[in-house]
Amino acid sequence: MDLAPARPDALAILERLGVAHSAFADGATTGAGLSARSPITGETIAALAETTPDETREIIGRAHEAFLRWREVPAPRRGELVRLLGEELRAAKEDLGLLVTLEAGKIVSEGLGEVQEMIDICDFAVGLSRQLYGLTIATERRHHRMAETWHPLGVCGVISAFNFPVAVWSWNAALAFVCGDPVVWKPSEKTPLTALAVDAILKRAIARFGEDAPEGLHSVLIGGRAVGEALVDDPRVPIVSATGSTRMGREVGPRLAKRFARAILELGGNNAAIVAPSADLDLTLRAVAFSAMGTAGQRCTTLRRLIVHESVYDALVPKLAKVYASVAIGDPRKDGTLVGPLVDADALAMMDRALEEAKAAGGTVHGGGRAPMPGEGVYARPALVEMPSQAGPMLHETFAPILYVTRYRDLDEAIALHNGVGAGLSSSIFTLDMREAERFLSDAGSDCGIANVNIGPSGAEIGGAFGGEKETGGGREAGSDAWKAYMRRATNTVNFGTTLPLAQGVKFDI
């Protein structure tokens, strides 16, 4: 069986979405260019020129000029642009979703789901454009008024990872636009085509919106780490939202801190679930399978550690091993496929290495290894690894479908194991015991930014703020009050009286 090539469909979609041919050249990469490939077949789809340092500076300059105009457009009117973007995304959903599948290797429903997430955050941001609420604060001085107001911040840099090639942009851009900030986007070097497609879709919304949208409101920088660094170091960019590995965050965070720029860091996860004695095991099995194997284990929220009470271990783990052995791996475009390709051969090498380390730490490995497929795509069999204790590679994120399982005796021990890793993104407990559930969600429970009960750690909705603690970076995006990161806060005190009382009763009579 041969795999259908990805390139013709990808090029046809780019054409339909109106991506200018000049943005990418046909054929293989030459020189300093960047090649966009499909992990499904391993073929090169297109070659793109990298954005040069001079071009990057120019683009940021234009974005800053755009900021000076965009900040004066009333917020509800800015929201109208995001409303139009949502409309354009609805119209382009099938095409963009399939392009995500072709370029990032996600199964079709996940590619479409990612675009739906973009539409959802647009809806959220449109409402938000009329709700950028400040506060009125009680003042200690007579005939004074004190208030807190929110103002646009400036150019927002967005750096994104390959595994959510379009949704992460939208969590940031939809909010940044309504908050009055232009966006300069450096997508992953592994997924430049979906970024160009999103830019073309946005340009359509901008054309319908009219002249209130300044030139330079949105730009895409094509390239890898060096281009990202240029964005991070530019003093005209007061906020950078960077999504990717903890390694990347360790480099980007201090660079931003050095120039006092704001950082939203959305970094790696090493997410765990506790399975308690009272858990509904059928529901748990399904939740674990999706969270651990979905997106071929390449989600920041992928379930990587399962901490199972010893009383239910034997009822759950053999069943889970069976599911692992029978899961449908293959072409993500095909109905019924649940696990698509890894992004590239490096990902499989990291997975193989982690499994070797797990064996050395006493683990028993079920599955793993390369799944045979035609073409140059790299497919892995998901691995379930029974560990005698939480040690070795279980302590770190390996961005591949590996689930480590270990036993626990009492909930305090389970929570300690749960929190005993560097990352702090997402977490779950499976239990029907209200006391256990509430303890897990309490101050003394999960230390993650996301904590769930009877739901796996992956698959968040946009309404809640998304992000995590510790080595996950501390940033929050999307819902709740995440918008505040994209604005500057001012405290205003107004004296409408005729005297000048000083705060704290200070006297200064001249």
Ligand code: NAD
């Ligand atoms: P990566 O760190 O290799 O790259 C992410 C992005 O950062 C890319 O655009 C890359 O070009 C850029 N980059 C890398 N080094 C940089 C530097 N020094 N300066 C500026 N930019 C730099 O990550 P990846 O392999 O694309 O994605 C997988 C990782 O991302 C995993 O660790 C995953 O957990 C994480 N992730 C986190 C979230 C989240 O919201 N917390 C979401 C998706 C992915």
